[in-house]
Amino acid sequence: MRITQAMISKNLIEGLRNNRDRLNETQRKISTGKKHAKLSDDPESFSKAKRLSKQINQNNQYLKNVTKANAWVMTTRNAVENLSSNISQLREISLQGASDDLTPTGRQALSDQIQYIIDDTVDILNQSYLGKKLFAGTKTKVESPFSVGNDGSITYNGNSANINNKISDNLSISINISGQEVLDTNIFTIASNLKTAMVAGSSDVKADLSDVESLKDKINQISTSLGHRENQIYLSQNRLDTANMNLSSLLSDTEDVDLAEAITAYNSQEIAYRAAMQTAADVLKLNIMDYLR
Amino acid sequence: MNDTIIDDKIKIYQDVLDEGHYKLLTNNIDTIHSEDIIFFSDGIPGFEDLTDFIVCPIIDYKPFQVFQSLQSPEIGMIILPIINKFLSPANMTTDLLISIYQKEISPDNDIYFICRFSDKHITINTKAPLVINLNTKSGFQPIIDHDDLNTNDNAQLINKESDGK
Numbered sequence: 001m002r003i004t005q006a007m008i009s010k011n012l013i014e015g016l017r018n019n020r021d022r023l024n025e026t027q028r029k030i031s032t033g034k035k036h037a038k039l040s041d042d043p044e045s046f047s048k049a050k051r052l053s054k055q056i057n058q059n060n061q062y063l064k065n066v067t068k069a070n071a072w073v074m075t076t077r078n079a080v081e082n083l084s085s086n087i088s089q090l091r092e093i094s095l096q097g098a099s100d101d102l103t104p105t106g107r108q109a110l111s112d113q114i115q116y117i118i119d120d121t122v123d124i125l126n127q128s129y130l131g132k133k134l135f136a137g138t139k140t141k142v143e144s145p146f147s148v149g150n151d152g153s154i155t156y157n158g159n160s161a162n163i164n165n166k167i168s169d170n171l172s173i174s175i176n177i178s179g180q181e182v183l184d185t186n187i188f189t190i191a192s193n194l195k196t197a198m199v200a201g202s203s204d205v206k207a208d209l210s211d212v213e214s215l216k217d218k219i220n221q222i223s224t225s226l227g228h229r230e231n232q233i234y235l236s237q238n239r240l241d242t243a244n245m246n247l248s249s250l251l252s253d254t255e256d257v258d259l260a261e262a263i264t265a266y267n268s269q270e271i272a273y274r275a276a277m278q279t280a281a282d283v284l285k286l287n288i289m290d291y292l293r
Numbered sequence: 294m295n296d297t298i299i300d301d302k303i304k305i306y307q308d309v310l311d312e313g314h315y316k317l318l319t320n321n322i323d324t325i326h327s328e329d330i331i332f333f334s335d336g337i338p339g340f341e342d343l344t345d346f347i348v349c350p351i352i353d354y355k356p357f358q359v360f361q362s363l364q365s366p367e368i369g370m371i372i373l374p375i376i377n378k379f380l381s382p383a384n385m386t387t388d389l390l391i392s393i394y395q396k397e398i399s400p401d402n403d404i405y406f407i408c409r410f411s412d413k414h415i416t417i418n419t420k421a422p423l424v425i426n427l428n429t430k431s432g433f434q435p436i437i438d439h440d441d442l443n444t445n446d447n448a449q450l451i452n453k454e455s456d457g458k
Contacts, residue, residue, distance in 0.1 A: 241420075245444035250369065
């Protein structure tokens with residue numbers, strides 16, 4: 001009998017299909033198969049499995065909290081870095097203003113720049129994340145945590161409370177920096193004094209320079225504190241992921257499977273399937289061009 | 294800890310083992326000895342209060358083993374030594390994985406994947422392997438910070454002609 005290419009292909013495909021079916025059957029057993037010594041025969045095991053499942057759900061809720069906390073802290077940290085950048089500009093302006101060579105017009109221009117920095121700082125501190133004010137304490141729905149009066153005075157409308165997110169059974173993390181914490185650095189008082197001193201003369205500016213340096217340190221401390229919280233959140237996220245993986249790897253999670261049998265069958269059938277696939281790939285790639293060579 | 298306390302503890306553990314998955318997956322239900330106990334001082338993520346475990350081969354189905362809590366019968370997992378001739382991560386070679394682990398795990402330790410069986414495939418936890426020092430009978434489950442590691446990586450059969458030599 002003449003063996004045609006089509007017959008070889010047909011036999012190979014049939015063999016492949018048989019291998020695939022056996023593999024599917026094993027995989028089906030891994031997920032749903034029955035076993036002579038099922039863990040689910042034991043009602044106590046079943047209730048324990050339920051309890052573990054509840055724990056996974058609880059962890060998933062914590063993971064959601066962790067994701068929200070991370071986004072809030074990262075947005076806050078970006079805002080604080082912008083504050084830090086403003087303080088650096090304030091320092092540069094102070095150094096220029098400490099020079100005795102500046103004309104009154106030059107001093108006025110620097111004073112105007114300080115006002116611009118003050119306005120920008122208010123804007124930064126009034127930032128929102130998902131409709132909630134970042135720097136208002138727990139009064140996140142307030143219209144503007146920082147408002148500017150007609151006389152240029154700045155009022156804080158939030159509170160000094162922490163927003164706490166529960167990220168595990170025993171751990172809550174404060175995700176916010178309240179506007180009060182920023183106010184306590186005297187950021188607006190220092191900037192305002194510097195603005196006045198800038199017009200008055202170089203000696204007054206020199207006196208305020210150390211305040212600006214100390215302000216920069218305080219803002220950096222806030223930024224560092226947020227960095228620590230980001231790390232803590234990241235570690236918690238990894239820990240919750242791993243805990244969930246551990247919980248879902250428990251043997252009770254695959255309670256109806258004869259694992260030992262499944263492992264062996266998976267091994268031998270997967271190898272057979274792959275070998276057949278390789279042979280098929282080698283044979284089926286022959287085409288008319290191969291015969292014309 | 295005096296001998297009486299250890300004996301009492303082992304008696305309880307023997308009962309736990311007889312109830313646990315160990316019994317279903319191993320043919321050699323044997324008497325537990327104090328030197329079989331591997332101590333995880335911080336527990337493992339999700340089970341921080343469980344410190345005492347045993348590792349036992351699944352007879353006839355090597356290289357898979359059972360990692361069984363001695364304090365809680367329902368806490369048992371299938372584990373696989375990272376150096377084996379059966380499975381490796383699908384996204385990297387075992388050698389590369391070992392080089393990543395070497396930065397954080399001392400070579401004195403044995404390292405195992407925790408395996409998970411789903412309807413389509415076997416997955417392994419490369420991000421948080423089990424680390425066991427058989428000399429000190431102690432272990433821990435570190436979380437390795439690396440972009441290519443995951444808690445649920447696909448596993449692939451090792452090509453015996455090449456990787457598995």
